[in-house]
Amino acid sequence: MIYLDIDNTVFNSIDKFIEIICKENDVKPNGKWEDVTAYNFAPVINGLTETKILDVFDHPDFYSTMHYMPGAKKAVTNLIDEYPDDVCFTTMGSNKNIVNKLNLIQETFPGCPMIVLTNIHNKRMLHQHNSIYVDDHPKNLIGAEIPVLYEHGIKKEWNKEWTDDVFKSWSDIETFIHNRLTFM
Numbered sequence: 814m815i816y817l818d819i820d821n822t823v824f825n826s827i828d829k830f831i832e833i834i835c836k837e838n839d840v841k842p843n844g845k846w847e848d849v850t851a852y853n854f855a856p857v858i859n860g861l862t863e864t865k866i867l868d869v870f871d872h873p874d875f876y877s878t879m880h881y882m883p884g885a886k887k888a889v890t891n892l893i894d895e896y897p898d899d900v901c902f903t904t905m906g907s908n909k910n911i912v913n914k915l916n917l918i919q920e921t922f923p924g925c926p927m928i929v930l931t932n933i934h935n936k937r938m939l940h941q942h943n944s945i946y947v948d949d950h951p952k953n954l955i956g957a958e959i960p961v962l963y964e965h966g967i968k969k970e971w972n973k974e975w976t977d978d979v980f981k982s983w984s985d986i987e988t989f990i991h992n993r994l995t996f997m
């Protein structure tokens with residue numbers, strides 16, 4: 814199986830988060846979405862509490878008109894075409910967040926399965942032999958047999974301890990998956 818994370822891996826949740834929080838609070842960001850290096854959106858948005866962050870992820874507009882991460886739409890479409898029974902989205906969130914995200918996946922990749930976990934769970938419980946996991950956060954990949962850590966742009970605070978390979982583009986991820994599954 815190929816398990817794909819949604820937020821900040823396939824879809825650009827950072828971009829959407831900044832858009833919503835700036836609109837709701839009438840503030841200007843200190844940079845672009847690519848400049849975010851921390852999981853609390855610093856230095857582009859500062860002073861956010863965990864509660865505020867989760868509130869924004871629950872916003873009813875969060876998953877409407879989402880942008881893809883660069884190259885993700887084409888790569889994910891190709892993977893689903895090539896391995897139609899072996900691609901699955903995985904995600905964590907609150908009930909509100911998950912319902913909205915499920916609608917997004919049903920609209921953008923109809924028929925593709927999605928495994929949802931609540932915020933108290935851990936994606937590591939999904940790890941299986943011979944499966945590939947694409948995610949932007951190492952906490953979901955530690956212990957996976959075939960981890961694919963995706964990092965767009967500048968170095969991120971949340972994955973600085975990661976010592977395995979880092980994939981900087983979706984075309985690199987697509988090539989890696991293709992090669993792994995061809996020779997598996």
Ligand SMILES: [Mg+2]
Pocket residue numbers: 818819820821822948949950
């Ligand atoms: Mg993510």
